[in-house]
Amino acid sequence: MEKKDLQKKQAGTAALTYIKNDMVVGLGTGSTVAYFLEALANSNLNIIGVTTSTITSKRCSELDIPIVDIDAVDHIDITVDGADEIDIDLNGIKGGGDALLMEKIVAKNSKENIWIVDSSKVHKTLGLFPLPVEVIPYGSGQLLRQFTAKGFSPQLRCHPNTTKPIITDAGHYIIDCYMNTIDDPYSLADYFERQVGVVEHGLFLNICNKMIIGGDTVKIKKSQPKQPIEIN
Numbered sequence: 001m002e003k004k005d006l007q008k009k010q011a012g013t014a015a016l017t018y019i020k021n022d023m024v025v026g027l028g029t030g031s032t033v034a035y036f037l038e039a040l041a042n043s044n045l046n047i048i049g050v051t052t053s054t055i056t057s058k059r060c061s062e063l064d065i066p067i068v069d070i071d072a073v074d075h076i077d078i079t080v081d082g083a084d085e086i087d088i089d090l091n092g093i094k095g096g097g098d099a100l101l102m103e104k105i106v107a108k109n110s111k112e113n114i115w116i117v118d119s120s121k122v123h124k125t126l127g128l129f130p131l132p133v134e135v136i137p138y139g140s141g142q143l144l145r146q147f148t149a150k151g152f153s154p155q156l157r158c159h160p161n162t163t164k165p166i167i168t169d170a171g172h173y174i175i176d177c178y179m180n181t182i183d184d185p186y187s188l189a190d191y192f193e194r195q196v197g198v199v200e201h202g203l204f205l206n207i208c209n210k211m212i213i214g215g216d217t218v219k220i221k222k223s224q225p226k227q228p229i230e231i232n
């Protein structure tokens with residue numbers, strides 16, 4: 001197994017420590033979460049899962065992990081998800097696996113959010129990973145023009161080696177913005193939230209409570225209580 005995959009497995013397995021019987025557990029999406037799902041399926045824990053994508057729902061049914069619709073539960077105790085990039089304040093970029101909208105809905109409705117990552121994902125600041133923005137197909141060309149004018153170097157996410165746009169589980173497109181560095185993630189999030197046609201963006205700010213980084217010694221970092229965000 002390659003080092004990166006080994007770290008994903010170590011992080012995914014370590015997350016099981018935080019799961020207790022009878023919890024409602026948000027189940028993220030991606031290759032790191034796949035290791036967590038396997039560990040969960042091999043444990044004796046009785047939980048109810050709420051999934052963040054059709055791909056995770058499918059994997060749960062293969063592994064006999066019981067799942068329910070998000071609206072069938074009145075709370076989610078904890079969500080375990082991966083991330084594409086994470087900074088030292090535990091803010092992150094997600095959506096590399098097309099699932100950012102449902103991932104954010106599940107995360108925002110969870111009492112606790114744990115992210116499981118390999119060490120290559122942790123950076124001082126965000127922006128190296130292209131920021132995914134989920135948009136309504138109608139007028140998406142106008143948003144592409146607008147993001148180009150802002151210097152975001154946007155690209156419509158397409159199936160590999162085609163010009164056929166990827167359609168998310170909720171029926172939207174994804175525009176990837178190549179920022180390189182994001183100096184002020186809160187202002188950028190605010191900008192995207194004000195654009196008509198943008199459904200959600202992949203900046204997950206002030207959401208992650210604990211990050212588990214795979215490695216020979218698994219590292220756990222907890223988020224510090226954040227200052228209230230100032231609204232101008």
Ligand SMILES: O=C(CO)[C@H](O)[C@H](O)COP(=O)(O)O
Nearest residue numbers: 030031032082095096097099
């Ligand atoms: O945000 C996500 C999907 O939309 C994933 O959590 C993210 O892409 C990480 O995936 P992986 O564990 O495969 O590296």
